[in-house]
Amino acid sequence: MVTSRDVARAAGVSQATVSRVLSSGTNVREETRLRVLEAMRTVGYAPNAAAQSMKTGRTGSVGVVVSDLTNPFHPQLLEALGGAFDRAGLRMTVWIADAKNDAALQAIRERSIDGVVFTTATTQSQELIDALDRRSPVVLLNRAVPGLECDQVASDNVVGGEVVADYLLAHGRTRAAFVGGTPLASTLADRRTGFGDRMATAGFPLADTSIAHGDYSHASGYRSMTELLDSGAEIDAVFCSNDVLAFGALDVARARGLRVPEDLWVVGYDDTDMASWESFDLTTVRQDVSQMAELGADLLVRRMADPVRPVERVVLTPDLVVRGSTAHAGR
Amino acid sequence: MVTSRDVARAAGVSQATVSRVLSSGTNVREETRLRVLEAMRTVGYAPNAAAQSMKTGRTGSVGVVVSDLTNPFHPQLLEALGGAFDRAGLRMTVWIADAKNDAALQAIRERSIDGVVFTTATTQSQELIDALDRRSPVVLLNRAVPGLECDQVASDNVVGGEVVADYLLAHGRTRAAFVGGTPLASTLADRRTGFGDRMATAGFPLADTSIAHGDYSHASGYRSMTELLDSGAEIDAVFCSNDVLAFGALDVARARGLRVPEDLWVVGYDDTDMASWESFDLTTVRQDVSQMAELGADLLVRRMADPVRPVERVVLTPDLVVRGSTAHAGR
């Protein structure tokens, strides 16, 4: 292994000078700097990250905890986060968690990473609370946990649900059902609350049959929609708590010869890329993934720079994207 | 920060003994071991990864370079790799690369990661060749680069194309077109070669109009299919070099009132989750993502353990999954 000592020898300077060129670049005569740089190239030097990290206390890596990459919303979020951290000169360690996952918090404790973004359902685990007590840099993205003293970025899912209700009501679609996963993640529960309350307030409570199955997958949406229709519920609209569920619901509608949107309106949530594909042409509530990721990455970077700054909670307002699964006629 | 020295003090032993408990666990009296473990808990100790890594020369992290998470095949691969590395006790640093990306190779040089899996198009960049000369652990997954002296796992894309041709020919679908991206990644070029050669050999060369546009996205498939049909080509089957392109092609067929499969057969590649959704019900060439990821992770682990072991090249044989976009009647 080539070390800074080898470079020093080759350049005829002390090891300390090599290190200065590497880290600050200041307090070095330009001529010396160039000579050292040249020597680095000649001997094929690359600084040892562990040694640097041990001295500086920083690793240059951050963690991202995501779940369920089969829902395209999550890869989109991951890709956006990757871009943001890349621009910030940070590497990204990824945990793909099924449920709660404290590996990332452990990694912070071991100083493998400098901070972490959680995009998964985060219960107030003791580990998380301890980490925050320790002033570990943690950002919650796409999740709001009211009691938690940490930076958070989330869209207002209650408003997201309300927007859908208002839209349906404005167009006389009053016999609405809700399809979610179960148990509902807080984000989805909020969507349901906003939606259901608004409909109820307008005098059109959701059908009791607004049921949900399993996870948040296509299969789950398919099953939920099937049961909904089998139950004989008279519905003219269905709001699914994410796009993938809505795709499943659409497939059921199609298979049964229901015309969308004439007979049934279908609304999703997330505005994933696929929602705009002609096969689906899905009206959905848009979450600006790029913006969300950008804000989250930025908050984490600032938190790492200053562990005691006041906590920030950013709430994004989602908006409705109207497409053929509701608005247009004759598709 | 709590160090092993603090633990030693609390347990009434030397720092070396704490370290022994931590690393090997051997050569320590059971009673001592328990006392140290207890002290660790009491003082809230977590070993410093950088210090460990500096001594051992290993980081416990591996890199994965993926591209284009909008193609669901890649998230599936990433998720499978994440699972495999997790089971091996390794963290996963992810680079989402648009083109060639040497950041991961740089990270190996700096000892931020112990090895890397490339799942992206890898030209024989000088950096990669240098890395291999240095015996850096590198595995190519889903990419075969014949000249490259490194472990590789890929499916046989030529055979994949041939399988499709044989299938079409066996069912009398002889006026076939190919839709790919451009420029073709080697994987896709192989699929085209296998497909085109087999069709030509049987006396049914592909239409000249077998064109391709842009990337490997839905939009690209949509545009290619549109041009294909606009050109007036008389085709009864189209083979798309991946599923996402096929979804775009299917949407065009639908929009134009072409019946699939009666008027047109559509075949994809990858067997992503979505291919089985009723909206698409796509016949496609299956790549076993889990197996591929498992093999790749395993090769990397073994390569890291033994940098001089002979290179392995694993070739997987893809198989055809027949669904409604070709076989069934009346959908």
Next chain:
DNA sequence: CTGAAAGCGCTTACAG
């Protein structure tokens, strides 16, 4: 602007 030296927190021979 540069060098000698201390030290980051571990692991691991080397003695005992």
Next chain:
DNA sequence: CTGAAAGCGCTTACAG
């Protein structure tokens, strides 16, 4: 089975 000590490869005061 345990401790004292060296050293992994850097960064950064401290002198000059």
